[in-house]
Amino acid sequence: MSRAPRILSVSYSGLTSDARVLRQLEVLSRYGEVTSLGYGEKPAGATHHLQVPTGLASLPQTPTGVARLAARRLRSAELAAPGLETGRRLVADHMAAHGRFDLVVSNDARALPLAHE
Numbered sequence: 001m002s003r004a005p006r007i008l009s010v011s012y013s014g015l016t017s018d019a020r021v022l023r024q025l026e027v028l029s030r031y032g033e034v035t036s037l038g039y040g041e042k043p044a045g046a047t048h049h050l051q052v053p054t055g056l057a058s059l060p061q062t063p064t065g066v067a068r069l070a071a072r073r074l075r076s077a078e079l080a081a082p083g084l085e086t087g088r089r090l091v092a093d094h095m096a097a098h099g100r101f102d103l104v105v106s107n108d109a110r111a112l113p114l115a116h117e
Contacts, residue, residue, distance in 0.1 A: 003033075004031075004032045004033045005031060005032035005033070005102040005103060006032060006033050006035070006098070006099065006100070006101045006102050006103075007028050007031070007032045007033065007034045007035070007101060007102065007103045007104075007105065008034075008035050008036075008037065008091065008101040008103070008104045008105070008115075009021070009024065009025060009028060009034060009035070009036050009037070009046070009105045009107065010036075010037045010038065010087065010104065010105065010106050010107060010108070010111040010114055010115060011036070011037070011038045011107035011108055011111065012038060012039065012052070012083055012084075012087075012107075012108050012110055012111060013038060013039060013107070013108070014038070014039045014040045014054075015036055015038040015039065015040050015041075015043040015046075015049075016040050016041055016043050016044075017040070020107075021036075021038070021043070021107055022043055022044060022045065024105070024107070025043055025044065025045030025046055026044070026045045028045065028105065029045040029046070029047075032102065032103070033047045033048075034046050034047055034048075035047065035048040035049070035050060035094065035101070036048070036049050036050070037049075037050040037052065037087055037090060037091060037114075038050075038051075038052060039051070039052050039053075039054050039083075040054070048094070048098075050087070050090040050091060050094055051090075052083050052086050052087050052090070053086065081110070084110060084111075084113070084114065087111075087114055088114055091114065
């Protein structure tokens with residue numbers, strides 16, 4: 001018996017109040033086991049949820065991080081943002097326990113570096 005595809009949906013927004021993401025999760029859940037990553041509680045349609053603490057910003061907050069953005073060193077700036085850093089750790093821990101994802105859906109440009117790992 002084959003397993004359902006494992007899908008990761010990443011959105012750095014409050015998932016339970018983002019109608020676009022909720023519609024997307026509902027559709028994705030028809031095709032596989034969905035793990036959501038974002039702020040707030042587990043949304044409808046997700047089997048698993050990786051919760052980023054609300055106080056952790058998804059954009060750099062330090063002078064160095066802001067300077068990296070200004071210098072267009074986007075990848076290093078984005079990966080240094082507290083919310084993105086936490087998201088990367090949560091995904092790594094989840095994959096260590098459950099295996100890799102078959103599909104990653106990035107709902108924000110800020111989530112692209114995570115989606116490409």
